[in-house]
Amino acid sequence: MSNTSTAPSVVVAFDETLPDFEPEPLRRPAMKTGLVNTFKALPLTLDRGDGVWVWDTDGRQYLDMYSGHAVASTGHSHPHVAGAIAAQARRLVFYSNVVDLEVRNRATEKLLSFIASPGGITRALFANSGAEAIENALKMAIRHTGRKKIIAFEGGFHGRTLLACNVTGNPKYRSQAPFHLDDVVILPFGDADALREAVDDGTAAVVVEPIQSMAGCRMADPSFYRELRAVTSKHGALLVYDEVQTGIGRTGRMFFSGRDGIVPDLICLAKGIASGFPLSAVLVSETIADGIGYGEYGATYGAGPIAMAAMLATLEVIEHESLLANVAETGSHLVRSLTSLPGVEAVHGLGFLLGVRTGVRAAEIQAALLERGIIVGTSDDPFVMRLLPPLILQRPEADAFLRTFADTLEELQ
Ligand SMILES: Cc1ncc(COP(=O)(O)O)c(C=O)c1O
The missing domain is CATH 3.90.1150.10 (Aspartate Aminotransferase, domain 1)
Structure with a gap:
């Protein structure tokens, strides 16, 4: 596994046009009232x-x-995102996916237009958080393959709901799962031999955070991602990329998927997808989508009009700027x-x-x-x-x- 950037050392050429930034001293710690303390907050309000x-x-x-x-x-x-949210709020704050919405259709079409995978991913399912996207993607993989075993990696983080927490390899969060599910196997990240040994004809999915953010932005060697694709295809297991952090432009491409020609079967997105308005998505192929029946997946707020307007505006800004x-x-x-x-x-x-x-x-x-x-x-x-x-x-x-x-x-x- 290679964690270290191989970028050549250069003399730092700082831009001197911007004056040194000299803020006022910090005056007081942040106050928290009435909240369950789930995060160690920074001392600012x-x-x-x-x-x-x-x-x-x-x-x-x-x-x-x-x-x-x-x-x-x-x-x-x-301004473009805030304007789109405000305009949509004035037009229609919410209606669920029981009705068709133009803004939803335009936003979905725009999101899928960034996927360059002929014959591959063509459909999106929306929800509200990263953990929900992971839950949905793994449920799809289990139901699509008719298998139960899920493989994930040490150092990976996938969220705090029961299944997401179970496939999270990071011991700090994994140990917080109220109980552990059978059929989840955690492997060392970047170990192709362990991967080849573990994936078999009973494997439903391999889920991976392509760059393990919480673990300190760890990346595997490119050969590991190739192996992920090869071994899952060989055994008919589905490859799930958790792109909650790597997606929507953060690595300098719209998605990590497609890098070195490797396209997973399912992509999970959240975080930056709508610039901060809560929204997540699972992107899937026609084949997987066609096997899904009515009522199997859903989230009341998923793909609501304001979230869709915020996502569309976000994608437009990424493109135009x-x-x-x-x-x-x-x-x-x-x-x-x-x-x-x-x-x-x-x-x-x-x-x-x-x-x-x-x-x-x-x-x-x-x-x-x-x-x-x-x-x-x-x-x-x-x-x-x-x-x-x-x-x-x-x-x-x-x-x-x-x-x-x-x-x-x-x-x-
Ligand atoms: C890679 C990754 N996957 C999943 C999640 C879970 O997302 P959420 O907190 O929106 O449920 C996170 C959150 O930090 C994440 O970084």
Whole structure:
């Protein structure tokens, strides 16, 4: 398995046109009232956002290199997305999929137009969250194949519902499943031999997070993805790509699927699909879709008009603002620059899904950067900080981040 970017080291050429970003000092920790404490919250209370920037209730400005868990794909409150949501809300807030909706048809057609797989994936099923997409995809695989065994990988994260949690390889979340289901096998990520041994004619699906974000943006060697396709095809098992994070442009392509010519049978999407309006999707082939009967799948809010308007507007922004090219170019710049910084040991991942390994604890870096007005993520690897900026992040802001990060790391080492 290869986790480390092989990008050549270069001298960092920072863009000097953007003045150093000097925010006000942090004044007080965030207050939480009445909530179940499920996340360790950052010490700030957010008020508003605009593009790659957010402001707290004290008016302090932050550069957002995290997008609220890789969600704000077009940035915060993009005018085209916010406008589409507002216009749809004025027209029709909700009607379920018991009726046909033009906005749903246009949005679905647009989403599927980005899939380049002749004879392959042609249909979408919508729900509301990533975990729901995983549940639906695995249920489809089990029902389609008539088999039960599901194979997943150490380090993978697929959500917190019962089945999603069971196929999550990360022990921290897997151990939180109320009980463990039989027929789920967790293999080492990137181990082709283990894969060949485990997949058999009783396997319904192999589910994989192509870049394991929570584990620190770990990627496998390209040969592993080829093996995933080969071995599942050989045994008639379905290959499920969990593209909840890698999908919708984050790696510099619309989907990870299709990379190196490898197309899975099912693709799960969520997070950035509608710029933050709750929506998820499972993309499937005609053959799988045709085997599905009425009432088998559904979610009351799934494919509702506002979610569809938000997704359509998101896809239009990605296309019109050439965000795939921006992620590829600015992402490569970030990787090259980070790789050449003293103290950076490795950069994992692709595009705007990056894990930065240093000898300093990521939580310490995160706190220090927050003091300096930058939001970054940690990961389940204590020494890997995650960068998941909005897809609209441009080079000047990337350079502002790099300058502050370089200074911060130097101080903390
Ligand atoms: C790769 C991946 N799959 C699934 C999920 C679950 O998504 P949700 O929290 O929307 O249920 C997540 C959430 O972080 C994720 O990162």
